[in-house]
Amino acid sequence: MITPDPHAANATISARRDLNDTVAIVHIRPDTGSVAPFVPGQFIQLGLPAGPDARRIAADGSVRTKLVKRSYSIAGAPHEREAYELCLAFVEQGQLTPKLRELTVGDRLWHDPIPKGIFTMERVPYGRDLVFVATGTGIAPFVSMLRAYGGNPLRFRHFVVVHGARKRSDLAYHEELTAAARADRRVSYIPILSREPAGSGWIGLRGRVQTALQPACFLSRTGFALNPSSASVFLCGNPAMIDEMRTELASSGFTTDTPKHPGNVHFERYW
Numbered sequence: 001m002i003t004p005d006p007h008a009a010n011a012t013i014s015a016r017r018d019l020n021d022t023v024a025i026v027h028i029r030p031d032t033g034s035v036a037p038f039v040p041g042q043f044i045q046l047g048l049p050a051g052p053d054a055r056r057i058a059a060d061g062s063v064r065t066k067l068v069k070r071s072y073s074i075a076g077a078p079h080e081r082e083a084y085e086l087c088l089a090f091v092e093q094g095q096l097t098p099k100l101r102e103l104t105v106g107d108r109l110w111h112d113p114i115p116k117g118i119f120t121m122e123r124v125p126y127g128r129d130l131v132f133v134a135t136g137t138g139i140a141p142f143v144s145m146l147r148a149y150g151g152n153p154l155r156f157r158h159f160v161v162v163h164g165a166r167k168r169s170d171l172a173y174h175e176e177l178t179a180a181a182r183a184d185r186r187v188s189y190i191p192i193l194s195r196e197p198a199g200s201g202w203i204g205l206r207g208r209v210q211t212a213l214q215p216a217c218f219l220s221r222t223g224f225a226l227n228p229s230s231a232s233v234f235l236c237g238n239p240a241m242i243d244e245m246r247t248e249l250a251s252s253g254f255t256t257d258t259p260k261h262p263g264n265v266h267f268e269r270y271w
Protein backbone atom coordinates (compact mmCIF):
# COMPACT_ATOMS: atom_id res chain seq x y z
CA MET A 1 0.00 0.00 0.00
CA ILE A 2 1.28 3.49 -0.83
CA THR A 3 1.69 5.56 2.35
CA PRO A 4 0.99 9.31 2.25
CA ASP A 5 4.00 11.64 2.34
CA PRO A 6 4.52 12.49 6.07
CA HIS A 7 6.21 15.73 4.99
CA ALA A 8 3.55 17.00 2.61
CA ALA A 9 2.49 20.61 3.22
CA ASN A 10 -0.18 20.66 5.95
CA ALA A 11 -0.53 24.35 6.80
CA THR A 12 -0.99 27.78 5.20
CA ILE A 13 0.43 31.22 5.96
CA SER A 14 -2.70 33.09 7.01
CA ALA A 15 -1.13 36.44 8.02
CA ARG A 16 2.24 38.15 7.88
CA ARG A 17 3.37 41.51 9.26
CA ASP A 18 6.97 42.57 8.66
CA LEU A 19 8.49 44.78 11.36
CA ASN A 20 11.56 45.48 9.22
CA ASP A 21 13.80 43.57 6.75
CA THR A 22 14.71 40.84 9.26
CA VAL A 23 11.79 40.34 11.66
CA ALA A 24 8.18 39.35 10.91
CA ILE A 25 5.11 38.15 12.80
CA VAL A 26 3.56 35.27 10.91
CA HIS A 27 0.39 33.22 11.43
CA ILE A 28 0.39 29.54 10.41
CA ARG A 29 -3.07 27.94 9.97
CA PRO A 30 -3.09 24.12 10.15
CA ASP A 31 -5.20 22.26 7.57
CA THR A 32 -7.10 20.67 10.48
CA GLY A 33 -8.74 24.08 11.05
CA SER A 34 -7.37 24.69 14.54
CA VAL A 35 -4.11 24.65 16.46
CA ALA A 36 -3.26 21.71 18.70
CA PRO A 37 -3.41 22.18 22.48
CA PHE A 38 -0.13 23.61 23.79
CA VAL A 39 1.35 25.14 26.91
CA PRO A 40 2.73 28.73 26.69
CA GLY A 41 6.48 28.48 26.09
CA GLN A 42 6.26 25.50 23.74
CA PHE A 43 7.37 25.56 20.10
CA ILE A 44 6.37 24.04 16.78
CA GLN A 45 8.58 22.96 13.90
CA LEU A 46 8.22 24.38 10.39
CA GLY A 47 9.64 22.79 7.28
CA LEU A 48 10.07 23.42 3.56
CA PRO A 49 11.48 21.11 0.86
CA ALA A 50 15.27 20.93 1.11
CA GLY A 51 15.82 21.70 -2.57
CA PRO A 52 14.91 20.73 -6.11
CA ASP A 53 15.66 17.02 -5.42
CA ALA A 54 13.74 16.96 -2.14
CA ARG A 55 10.95 14.69 -3.43
CA ARG A 56 12.06 11.05 -3.02
CA ILE A 57 9.98 8.27 -4.65
CA ALA A 58 10.35 4.80 -3.10
CA ALA A 59 10.11 1.50 -5.04
CA ASP A 60 6.46 1.11 -3.96
CA GLY A 61 5.65 4.53 -5.44
CA SER A 62 5.26 6.34 -2.12
CA VAL A 63 6.74 9.84 -1.82
CA ARG A 64 8.76 11.20 1.11
CA THR A 65 9.88 14.82 0.82
CA LYS A 66 13.18 15.77 2.45
CA LEU A 67 12.63 18.94 4.49
CA VAL A 68 14.72 21.61 6.16
CA LYS A 69 13.04 21.87 9.57
CA ARG A 70 13.50 24.42 12.33
CA SER A 71 11.81 25.15 15.68
CA TYR A 72 9.76 28.29 16.47
CA SER A 73 8.32 29.35 19.83
CA ILE A 74 4.61 30.06 19.76
CA ALA A 75 3.84 33.72 20.55
CA GLY A 76 0.06 33.27 20.50
CA ALA A 77 -1.88 32.09 23.55
CA PRO A 78 -3.56 28.65 23.67
CA HIS A 79 -7.03 30.22 23.40
CA GLU A 80 -6.08 31.70 19.98
CA ARG A 81 -7.27 28.63 18.12
CA GLU A 82 -7.20 29.53 14.41
CA ALA A 83 -3.47 29.80 13.76
CA TYR A 84 -0.08 29.64 15.46
CA GLU A 85 1.38 33.12 15.87
CA LEU A 86 5.17 33.13 15.48
CA CYS A 87 7.86 35.82 15.50
CA LEU A 88 10.57 35.06 12.94
CA ALA A 89 14.05 36.50 12.37
CA PHE A 90 15.30 36.04 8.81
CA VAL A 91 18.94 34.95 9.03
CA GLU A 92 20.84 35.99 5.91
CA GLN A 93 22.97 32.86 5.50
CA GLY A 94 20.42 30.51 7.08
CA GLN A 95 19.13 27.31 5.47
CA LEU A 96 15.41 27.74 6.19
CA THR A 97 14.63 31.39 6.94
CA PRO A 98 15.62 32.81 3.51
CA LYS A 99 12.98 30.42 2.08
CA LEU A 100 10.43 31.43 4.77
CA ARG A 101 11.09 35.07 3.93
CA GLU A 102 9.78 34.47 0.39
CA LEU A 103 6.42 33.12 1.60
CA THR A 104 3.31 35.29 1.53
CA VAL A 105 -0.28 34.85 2.71
CA GLY A 106 -1.79 31.74 1.09
CA ASP A 107 1.55 29.93 0.66
CA ARG A 108 1.85 26.38 1.94
CA LEU A 109 4.38 24.72 4.25
CA TRP A 110 4.84 21.76 6.60
CA HIS A 111 4.45 22.02 10.38
CA ASP A 112 4.80 19.37 13.07
CA PRO A 113 1.22 19.09 14.36
CA ILE A 114 2.39 18.35 17.91
CA PRO A 115 3.85 21.35 19.83
CA LYS A 116 6.77 20.42 22.05
CA GLY A 117 9.10 21.76 24.75
CA ILE A 118 9.55 22.09 28.50
CA PHE A 119 10.30 25.85 28.61
CA THR A 120 7.01 26.52 30.37
CA MET A 121 5.73 27.86 33.70
CA GLU A 122 4.16 24.53 34.67
CA ARG A 123 6.72 23.79 37.40
CA VAL A 124 6.83 27.35 38.76
CA PRO A 125 4.77 27.84 41.96
CA TYR A 126 2.06 30.54 42.04
CA GLY A 127 2.79 33.96 43.56
CA ARG A 128 6.43 34.38 42.52
CA ASP A 129 8.31 37.26 40.90
CA LEU A 130 8.68 36.15 37.28
CA VAL A 131 11.51 37.71 35.30
CA PHE A 132 11.64 37.03 31.56
CA VAL A 133 14.82 37.95 29.71
CA ALA A 134 14.80 37.80 25.90
CA THR A 135 17.07 38.76 23.03
CA GLY A 136 15.63 39.27 19.55
CA THR A 137 12.80 36.89 18.68
CA GLY A 138 13.30 35.18 22.06
CA ILE A 139 10.44 37.46 23.17
CA ALA A 140 7.89 35.09 21.56
CA PRO A 141 7.30 32.58 24.41
CA PHE A 142 6.94 35.40 26.93
CA VAL A 143 4.21 37.05 24.88
CA SER A 144 2.36 33.73 24.91
CA MET A 145 2.77 33.46 28.70
CA LEU A 146 1.59 37.03 29.30
CA ARG A 147 -1.44 36.59 27.04
CA ALA A 148 -2.30 33.34 28.81
CA TYR A 149 -1.61 34.18 32.47
CA GLY A 150 -1.60 38.01 32.58
CA GLY A 151 -5.21 38.24 33.75
CA ASN A 152 -4.77 35.77 36.62
CA PRO A 153 -4.39 37.66 39.92
CA LEU A 154 -2.77 34.68 41.69
CA ARG A 155 -0.39 33.26 39.08
CA PHE A 156 2.48 35.71 39.83
CA ARG A 157 3.43 38.61 42.12
CA HIS A 158 5.44 40.47 39.48
CA PHE A 159 5.86 39.82 35.74
CA VAL A 160 8.95 41.56 34.34
CA VAL A 161 9.91 41.41 30.65
CA VAL A 162 13.45 42.54 29.75
CA HIS A 163 13.85 42.61 25.97
CA GLY A 164 17.25 43.21 24.35
CA ALA A 165 17.30 44.01 20.65
CA ARG A 166 19.50 45.82 18.19
CA LYS A 167 17.14 48.56 17.04
CA ARG A 168 13.74 50.02 17.88
CA SER A 169 12.11 48.29 14.90
CA ASP A 170 13.35 44.88 16.20
CA LEU A 171 11.24 45.31 19.35
CA ALA A 172 8.40 42.98 18.40
CA TYR A 173 5.32 43.41 20.62
CA HIS A 174 6.57 46.76 21.96
CA GLU A 175 3.10 48.32 21.93
CA GLU A 176 1.40 45.27 23.46
CA LEU A 177 3.97 44.98 26.26
CA THR A 178 3.91 48.73 26.95
CA ALA A 179 0.11 48.59 27.23
CA ALA A 180 0.24 45.53 29.52
CA ALA A 181 2.65 47.32 31.87
CA ARG A 182 0.41 50.42 31.91
CA ALA A 183 -2.68 48.35 32.67
CA ASP A 184 -1.27 46.20 35.50
CA ARG A 185 1.20 47.52 38.09
CA ARG A 186 2.52 43.96 38.65
CA VAL A 187 3.84 44.01 35.04
CA SER A 188 7.08 45.80 34.03
CA TYR A 189 8.45 46.03 30.51
CA ILE A 190 12.10 47.02 30.05
CA PRO A 191 13.23 47.23 26.41
CA ILE A 192 16.96 47.84 25.85
CA LEU A 193 18.66 48.56 22.52
CA SER A 194 22.27 47.85 21.56
CA ARG A 195 22.58 49.47 18.12
CA GLU A 196 19.94 52.17 17.93
CA PRO A 197 21.54 55.23 16.29
CA ALA A 198 22.27 58.16 18.61
CA GLY A 199 19.75 60.96 18.19
CA SER A 200 17.00 58.64 16.93
CA GLY A 201 14.62 59.79 19.64
CA TRP A 202 14.90 56.54 21.67
CA ILE A 203 14.64 57.50 25.34
CA GLY A 204 14.82 53.99 26.82
CA LEU A 205 17.85 52.02 28.00
CA ARG A 206 20.83 51.34 25.74
CA GLY A 207 23.15 48.34 25.95
CA ARG A 208 22.48 44.66 26.53
CA VAL A 209 20.02 42.93 28.86
CA GLN A 210 22.70 42.55 31.54
CA THR A 211 22.55 46.34 32.07
CA ALA A 212 18.83 46.15 32.89
CA LEU A 213 19.50 43.34 35.39
CA GLN A 214 22.03 45.40 37.38
CA PRO A 215 20.49 45.71 40.89
CA ALA A 216 20.05 49.52 40.91
CA CYS A 217 18.62 49.64 37.38
CA PHE A 218 16.33 46.66 38.00
CA LEU A 219 15.02 48.09 41.29
CA SER A 220 14.33 51.51 39.78
CA ARG A 221 12.40 50.03 36.83
CA THR A 222 10.42 47.36 38.71
CA GLY A 223 10.13 48.53 42.31
CA PHE A 224 11.51 45.30 43.76
CA ALA A 225 14.90 43.58 44.12
CA LEU A 226 15.73 40.34 42.33
CA ASN A 227 16.02 37.61 44.96
CA PRO A 228 16.42 33.84 44.40
CA SER A 229 14.01 32.99 47.22
CA SER A 230 11.10 34.77 45.52
CA ALA A 231 12.02 35.00 41.82
CA SER A 232 12.06 32.63 38.86
CA VAL A 233 14.01 33.75 35.79
CA PHE A 234 13.36 32.65 32.21
CA LEU A 235 16.07 33.26 29.59
CA CYS A 236 15.41 32.93 25.86
CA GLY A 237 17.23 33.62 22.61
CA ASN A 238 20.93 34.17 21.90
CA PRO A 239 22.95 31.37 23.56
CA ALA A 240 25.80 33.69 24.54
CA MET A 241 23.33 35.82 26.51
CA ILE A 242 22.00 32.70 28.20
CA ASP A 243 25.48 31.49 29.20
CA GLU A 244 26.46 34.89 30.57
CA MET A 245 23.18 35.40 32.42
CA ARG A 246 23.29 31.92 33.97
CA THR A 247 26.79 32.57 35.30
CA GLU A 248 25.74 35.94 36.70
CA LEU A 249 22.56 34.54 38.28
CA ALA A 250 24.45 31.58 39.78
CA SER A 251 26.76 34.03 41.56
CA SER A 252 23.63 35.56 43.17
CA GLY A 253 22.34 32.19 44.42
CA PHE A 254 20.05 31.16 41.53
CA THR A 255 20.05 27.53 40.37
CA THR A 256 19.13 26.03 37.01
CA ASP A 257 15.87 24.11 36.79
CA THR A 258 16.29 20.55 35.50
CA PRO A 259 13.76 17.70 35.28
CA LYS A 260 15.40 16.05 38.34
CA HIS A 261 16.31 19.16 40.36
CA PRO A 262 13.80 22.03 40.51
CA GLY A 263 15.50 25.41 40.25
CA ASN A 264 14.67 29.03 39.57
CA VAL A 265 16.43 29.58 36.23
CA HIS A 266 14.82 28.23 33.04
CA PHE A 267 16.31 28.71 29.58
CA GLU A 268 15.71 28.12 25.87
CA ARG A 269 18.70 28.46 23.52
CA TYR A 270 17.70 29.34 19.98
CA TRP A 271 20.95 28.04 18.47
Ligand SMILES: Cc1cc2nc3c(=O)[nH]c(=O)nc-3n(C[C@H](O)[C@H](O)[C@H](O)COP(=O)(O)OP(=O)(O)OC[C@H]3O[C@@H](n4cnc5c(N)ncnc54)[C@H](O)[C@@H]3O)c2cc1C
Pocket residue numbers: 043070071072073074086087088089090091093094095096097098117136137138140268269270271
Ligand atom coordinates in the same frame (compact mmCIF):
# COMPACT_ATOMS: atom_id res chain seq x y z
C1 LIG B 1 13.23 25.69 20.82
C2 LIG B 1 13.58 26.74 19.78
C3 LIG B 1 12.69 27.76 19.52
C4 LIG B 1 13.01 28.72 18.56
N1 LIG B 1 12.13 29.74 18.35
C5 LIG B 1 12.44 30.70 17.44
C6 LIG B 1 11.53 31.80 17.23
O1 LIG B 1 10.46 31.90 17.85
N2 LIG B 1 11.88 32.73 16.30
C7 LIG B 1 13.05 32.65 15.59
O2 LIG B 1 13.30 33.54 14.75
N3 LIG B 1 13.92 31.64 15.79
C8 LIG B 1 13.63 30.66 16.67
N4 LIG B 1 14.49 29.61 16.85
C9 LIG B 1 15.66 29.49 15.93
C10 LIG B 1 15.21 28.72 14.67
O3 LIG B 1 14.92 27.38 15.01
C11 LIG B 1 16.30 28.69 13.59
O4 LIG B 1 17.52 28.35 14.16
C12 LIG B 1 16.43 30.04 12.89
O5 LIG B 1 15.20 30.38 12.26
C13 LIG B 1 17.53 29.99 11.82
O6 LIG B 1 17.24 28.97 10.92
P1 LIG B 1 17.97 28.93 9.52
O7 LIG B 1 17.81 27.55 8.95
O8 LIG B 1 17.56 30.05 8.64
O9 LIG B 1 19.49 29.18 9.90
P2 LIG B 1 20.61 28.08 10.11
O10 LIG B 1 21.11 27.60 8.82
O11 LIG B 1 20.11 27.04 11.05
O12 LIG B 1 21.71 29.00 10.79
C14 LIG B 1 21.65 29.20 12.19
C15 LIG B 1 22.38 30.48 12.58
O13 LIG B 1 21.45 31.56 12.53
C16 LIG B 1 21.57 32.39 13.69
N5 LIG B 1 20.22 32.37 14.34
C17 LIG B 1 19.41 31.31 14.54
N6 LIG B 1 18.23 31.68 15.11
C18 LIG B 1 18.32 33.01 15.26
C19 LIG B 1 17.41 33.98 15.78
N7 LIG B 1 16.16 33.67 16.21
N8 LIG B 1 17.83 35.27 15.80
C20 LIG B 1 19.06 35.59 15.35
N9 LIG B 1 19.95 34.73 14.82
C21 LIG B 1 19.58 33.46 14.79
C22 LIG B 1 22.68 31.78 14.51
O14 LIG B 1 23.87 32.49 14.21
C23 LIG B 1 22.79 30.37 14.02
O15 LIG B 1 24.08 29.84 14.14
C24 LIG B 1 14.22 28.65 17.83
C25 LIG B 1 15.11 27.59 18.09
C26 LIG B 1 14.80 26.66 19.05
C27 LIG B 1 15.80 25.55 19.31
Ligand SMILES: NC(=O)c1ccc[n+]([C@@H]2O[C@H](COP(=O)([O-])OP(=O)(O)OC[C@H]3O[C@@H](n4cnc5c(N)ncnc54)[C@H](OP(=O)(O)O)[C@@H]3O)[C@@H](O)[C@H]2O)c1
Pocket residue numbers: 022089090091092135136137164165166167170193194195207208209210237238240241242244
Ligand atom coordinates in the same frame (compact mmCIF):
# COMPACT_ATOMS: atom_id res chain seq x y z
N1 LIG C 1 18.33 43.42 13.50
C1 LIG C 1 19.08 43.94 12.53
O1 LIG C 1 19.19 45.15 12.39
C2 LIG C 1 19.80 43.03 11.59
C3 LIG C 1 20.48 43.56 10.56
C4 LIG C 1 21.12 42.68 9.68
C5 LIG C 1 21.05 41.34 9.87
N2 LIG C 1 20.37 40.83 10.91
C6 LIG C 1 20.30 39.39 11.07
O2 LIG C 1 19.06 39.02 11.61
C7 LIG C 1 19.22 37.93 12.54
C8 LIG C 1 18.57 38.31 13.82
O3 LIG C 1 19.38 39.17 14.59
P1 LIG C 1 18.89 39.73 15.98
O4 LIG C 1 19.39 41.10 16.13
O5 LIG C 1 17.42 39.49 16.12
O6 LIG C 1 19.55 38.72 17.06
P2 LIG C 1 20.89 38.80 17.91
O7 LIG C 1 22.07 38.90 17.03
O8 LIG C 1 20.84 37.67 18.87
O9 LIG C 1 20.80 40.20 18.73
C9 LIG C 1 19.72 40.52 19.59
C10 LIG C 1 20.24 41.29 20.79
O10 LIG C 1 20.99 40.42 21.60
C11 LIG C 1 22.19 41.08 21.97
N3 LIG C 1 23.24 40.15 22.36
C12 LIG C 1 24.11 39.48 21.58
N4 LIG C 1 24.96 38.76 22.35
C13 LIG C 1 24.61 38.98 23.63
C14 LIG C 1 25.13 38.55 24.89
N5 LIG C 1 26.17 37.72 24.98
N6 LIG C 1 24.51 38.97 26.01
C15 LIG C 1 23.45 39.81 25.95
N7 LIG C 1 22.95 40.28 24.79
C16 LIG C 1 23.52 39.87 23.65
C17 LIG C 1 22.53 41.92 20.78
O11 LIG C 1 23.45 42.91 21.16
P3 LIG C 1 24.67 43.39 20.18
O12 LIG C 1 24.05 44.27 19.15
O13 LIG C 1 25.59 44.11 21.12
O14 LIG C 1 25.29 42.16 19.59
C18 LIG C 1 21.16 42.45 20.42
O15 LIG C 1 20.86 43.56 21.23
C19 LIG C 1 20.72 37.68 12.65
O16 LIG C 1 21.04 36.56 11.86
C20 LIG C 1 21.33 38.92 12.07
O17 LIG C 1 22.56 38.60 11.41
C21 LIG C 1 19.75 41.66 11.78
